[in-house]
Amino acid sequence: MKDFKPNPRLHSLKRQLLIIFAGVAIPALLAALFLLYSASEEGYSRLAQAMQSNLELFTLTLSEQMESAESYMLNLSLNDPAFRRLADRSNQTQAYLDLYQVKQALPAVLLYNDALAGMILCSLPNNLYVGEYGALYGSAEQQLCQKLALESHFMQLTLLQTLNTTDWYQETIGGRVYLLRSVAYHNVHISTAIDLCQVFEDTIQNYGMDGTILVYGSQEELLVGDPACNWRDQIRWSNPRSGRLQVQGTSMMAARAWLQELEIISLQPYDPKGLLAGKLEVFTILATVLVLLSIPFLLFYMNGVVFRPMNILVDTMKRIGEGDLKARPSGTYRNAEFVQVNETFNQMIDQITRLKIDSYERQLEAERSEMAALKFQIRPHFILNCLKNVYALAETGSVEDIQELVLLLGRYLRYILSYKQDTISLQEEVEQCRNYAQLSSIGQPEPVGFFQDIDPALLEMRLPSVSLLTLMENCIKHGRTADRALKIEITGRLLHTETGPVADLCVADNGAGFSAENLRQLNQEPAQGPGGHHVGLYNVIRRLRLQYGDQVAFAATNGREGGARFEVFLPMKREKSEIGAPASPDEAAGNREERE
Template sequence: MNTAELKRKYSMNSIRTKLILGVVILTLPLITILIYYSEYSTDVVRNQVADSYKNMMILYMSQVDNSLEDIDKYMNNTMAVDSDFVAYQLANTDYDFYYRKILMYNKLSNDISMFKTINSFFLYAPERDDLMRVTRGTSTIAEEEAIFDVIRQTVNDNEQSNRFYSGSWQVQKIDDTYYMMHILRSGDVYLGVWISADKLMIPFNTTDFGMDGGALFATQDGEPMTGSELVNRDEVQLRAGMDNYYLSGNHRNYLVVGQSSSKGPFNLVALVPDEKILEKLPYLQKIVGLVALACLVSLPLGMYTLRRTILLPLNQLMAAMRRIRSGNLEARIEASRTSDEFVLVNETFNNMMSQIKELRINVYEEQLSKQKEELLRLQLQINPHFFMNALNVLYNLAKVGNIELMRTMTLSLIRYFKYMFRSNLSFVKLREELEHTRNYFRIQELRFPDSLTCDIGAPEFLADTNVPPLVIQTFVENAVKHAVTLDEPTHISIHIDVVEHDGAPCLTIVIRDTGKGFPEEVLAVLQRGESLSTEQGEHIGIWNVQRRLRLLYDDAARISFSNGNPSGAVIAITMPIHSKI
């Protein structure tokens, strides 16, 4: 083949060159779109999952910090107002010292049961080199001696400093175990507490972080306090700051999301395998390679056809591309008799569009998953005022030595929190929700003796009806907060029945109280369907219920607010009846 023939065959005006360029021009945009959608969807999914786990870490760390704050308050209160501690501190003789020591041992032994995370309390008197520990569970002699050495060394190293102050938690490593230690000083006596970092990980045992994923506590220097095998297995790097998420790992990537503690120099970190986040998205990259290979194979074969084998299929492809460009991602190329190469191109095109559609569905499903996780977080919110009031009641009962009422209160609180932490279901049976509400009333009756009564009326045939958890108790709690006073008794009634709405049976729940009712400005806002929730967390309970009902039922559930005659607040909730949990 001479030079003239080569120029003619491969000239820019030849049909061969035009066909090759035409196929390339048509194919490249599809590959670009697919690659763009692959990268974009990967980033979107990873960001959404990172935000979801970040919110989860914030929630759990907040619970941990609140627990440490409660322990701190207890220790400060003991040192400030407890007469046994003051007497122990001021003891002069050996007899008086050891007698007061026994009293403090009994007190701390009784009080340690209020804090599920504590390993041990201790009192240390440096002048006598005397250490008293109240420990939950058993420990070895070697562990006892190691802890004693750490306490003595910590006190001696900071004897002249102001290190021992409220809220100052330290991280200590003994052998291969990390502990959170908190010491307060009063005169020449030190009151402290030990908490094993492993004990704070118990709430994460049922949390799904994907295969080989998990959660752990780490120091601010990036050293794992728990779950070191997760970090060492794939050489995951832990950073000091946890403001932003990042990917790390040697053999496989992990999404690292964390939250710093406000009470001590440690972080809560979640390690989520990247493949769990992306699920089936990695297959899209293989499809991109297959599509590119198919396009390269179809180029030389496409040059053997003219109108029916080349131009017509190209026109069909161009028409489909125009429809896609206009936003119609349902566009497909209809099957027709043509060369095998264009059949491959057409099938590949349709396959790519199906994958793009599937990818959009996957992104939508991820959004639904995020919505479900939001529902879980809403259900796990705990009213801090109720928690503090309950602890205050227990404290007052302890002061007067009313052990029987303390047992009743403690049992009610155990049932209350057991229900709270199992209410991460979308629905529970009505009988369980009403039993939880009755248990809540028992707690409040101990707080407001002779000032609060209630009655609950529900047909037995509705006992197994499924309802969202904590809906009834939230409004009862709101009524107790705003209606109950010590001036006159308050009565709260709950009436449950079935009504028909739009031809379908619905559950109606009416909650009334005999208090002053809603203020006019508050009632007006509620009747307009607007949120009363503020940045300080006021009215968060009403907003919580409204939000959860919207997530579960869309617009099928309704809440109405009114004032009764002559007084009192009335809340009526109507929701569809669910038959399954």
């Protein structure tokens, strides 16, 4: 049977089901992962927006307080007569009264602007200065040191006439970083100070930012914050105001804002898993885990329900295609469709087996009938020749020869009239040929010479009975000549070819040989059927082909020294009747009843 070669353009059902499963599972899994990612990014965005809002609210409040303090100082310098009088030298009493009048309003300004550390008023012409302070950092001694440091700083700038009265600026005074603003009217000025460390370490907690605060100046120097936490360069900014970083395995979120020339960065640790704490996120995580866990179970289930039954059916079909008609699918099926397919398949194979046996039995019976008919065509020919010899001997009165002839003829008739077997061994066939040579020599002037040269490996091979005997009869009938005694030789050689061992059987005589026309007919045309010439040769070749198939070859030639040669080439394998079917109709019927 020709091997099945699958079409490369077609896919197996198993592969198609896996593709369909993957086509559904993979997009669903990707969608779940995308949803998780989107939920995580949404959680991050919400947290970053909250941090940014708190930081912007703080900077906006601080900016408003700075603007309020700046407006107050500008209004004071432009509209307050007492402040303006301090710009000129006056009597000591008036100067104290004006200084006191200005100072009276400062506590209210500091109370309203709680980010202000203090306000210092200085009148150079009257050599007066006074300060009003809010909540300062540290103990009473530390607060006193801050006050003295601030007043000394402004007095020194006033004396040196280097006081900056154009805008806010930062300055480090007494180890503390301050944001300063001064407004002057001639030789009198008022200044306000904001303690950045105090504001960002204490006040900012009121805005829900309890992480790390980093404040950088105009030169990108760190003004406020722990130097060990200076991670500004490690931040990956997703936009100008928010970003994230990874520090020693800790995920941190960053928010950024600007105030005057200050850059303010708020850092706060966060847990990425904590961003998925919502009901939708939890449901998505559980659904994704269930999908991933279900994949092996689904594949295992599909293997038991679909793939394994399919493999059993395919293997069974392959075995049947190789000639094993007894093969049947074996296995337990879990669905009705495969059970129905299995039962239908078994019924179909049983029916095919019965039809094949019936067909072969009919073919075998036809071949046996044809073989028997061919044998009956041969028998009258032999018998008539023998009766002619008996008649000739009777005319001569050779009683002893007649007795011997009858003995040999009885042995011969017993052989050709036997119905017990269709084939005979080569050794027995050659013995019958020797018997026939003796039979043909009785009553003749010169006995028929008989010789044999058979390879021992061929003695037990099976031949249709009377096959070589028919060839020998042709030699005796057509090979006799008047000038020499007839000699017949039967040879058998075992040849080794590429397709396997071949038996070369040859029957040759030393007679006149074949004519050119006979050689042409025998070698170039098929042997003629009954009713024509060469009936005996036709029967021999036809019976050999019924037994050995189309691999039988034959050749008719003339010997180098004269005489006819007829060679038959037979494959050395089991006869056709022994291959693929019972040896007899009775055995076939018995096997069929057993299967049924």
